[in-house]
Amino acid sequence: MSTGAKIAIVIPYYKPDYLEPLLDALQREADARINIYLFDDCSPTPALAYVRKYQYTIHKHIRFDSNLGGASLTGQWDRCLAHIGEEEWVWFLPDDDVLKAGSLTKICDVIDSVPQDVALLHFATEIINGDGCDQGFRDTLPAGRYDAVNFYYRVLRGESMITLGSQLCRRSALHDGFVKFPRGWGSDHATTLKSASQQDILHIDNATLQFRMSELNISSQNGDWAQKAAARVQFAKWLVAFLQLADSKTVTFSQVRAAFLLKGESFFVRTCPLRWRMLGYAYAVAKTFGSGLAAVYPLKIVLIKAITAVKVG
Known part of the structure; x- marks a missing residue:
């Protein structure tokens, strides 16, 4: 584990279906400024095989004794948050999303120069289906700084998206954990707004998260x-x-x-x-x-x- 890492990538794991493409993408663009945490929410398919295969990519793995995400997604996210190190930035990446090539490198290149009065680093999003096929959504939000209300208004208008994995948040802004709603529905939106309530959001348009909308995703159920x-x-x-x-x-x-x-x-x-x-x-x-x-x-x-x-x- 890198003791000088600035970014904690947190993967709350339960579904094995798409984990490998995500870990492949992270492994290809490994960076000393990143620590990757894999937290197994007592999945019926333990993550141990992936931990062995990606032993030089995954810095910490915990398999919890009980499943929490089934009852409370935000409770599971908070539980993961309690087991990471002292990294300055926290980035939750769902186990079924993936990054476009070059995105992780671009994020790492930017992170060292983010102003202190910026609470979140947000980036572009595309939607893919279970087979990885593009579903046509295009992020049109111009790169730049936004206050939380202006940013959210643009999200509501369809210029961009907020998902669990579409931004990095300063650890200090997550000190209260995630805002809690049933099924975690809207919790990512509310937590993003709350985290940036006193500071700005910096959006970059040259890094892209591919948000997977499959039958396994809560959004499609x-x-x-x-x-x-x-x-x-x-x-x-x-x-x-x-x-x-x-x-x-x-x-x-x-x-x-x-x-x-x-x-x-x-x-x-x-x-x-x-x-x-x-x-x-x-x-x-x-x-x-x-x-x-x-x-x-x-x-x-x-x-x-x-x-x-x-x-x-």
């Missing part, structure tokens, strides 16, 4: 839609409280509200079945923002669902 919808209500309440305290000279509360509700339409249409309970969650999200259109918001979602069903049919 709809059986737990009610938990996700409840989490969205909780996140909306958290976001409103955050925005009331945040200071942005470029983006207003009403702009973020409009973008958040528009983004939410896609969630309710694609993820949730047409149920009264779903409409109640949609109403609660809009009402949280004090929107005068709270009663109309669920009806709009019903209309979009109906139009979508007709087009598909």
Whole structure:
């Protein structure tokens, strides 16, 4: 293990399906400034075979005696965080994502010159499927510094993405751990905003995380839609409280509200079945923002669902 490492790459492991391509990418661009931690969440497929194969890449491996991620993803992330060293930067990389060639090297080249008043280093994201095929999303956010509200507004508009693995965070900004919601839904977004509440986010566009949207990914599973919808209500309440305290000279509360509700339409249409309970969650999200259109918001979602069903049919 490198005692002078600046970056802790944390891999919360449970699924073996795509771990090898990730470790291959990290091994090809190994750097003395990085320590790689592999934390096995009591997976049915222990990671020991990978630890042996990549013994010169993985700096620390722990297999926990109990599975925590099944009950609380954020609890598992916090448990991992408690077992790393004193690195200045922390980077959580899910076991099914991968880096484009050259990205790790570019991140390492930048990390030494990141200003002290920057809390997160964020980079571009692409979406791939289970077979590694490009799904067409293109990150268009210009490289530069952003305050947390401006950055999130641009994410809501589709210029970029926030995923667990799309940024490095200063260890000092993660001292309280991850913001907790059911199923960890929205926790990566809230934690990113909280970590950058007093400092800026630096976005670079020459390094890319490939976010894998497969049937194994929680984002593509709809059986737990009610938990996700409840989490969205909780996140909306958290976001409103955050925005009331945040200071942005470029983006207003009403702009973020409009973008958040528009983004939410896609969630309710694609993820949730047409149920009264779903409409109640949609109403609660809009009402949280004090929107005068709270009663109309669920009806709009019903209309979009109906139009979508007709087009598909």
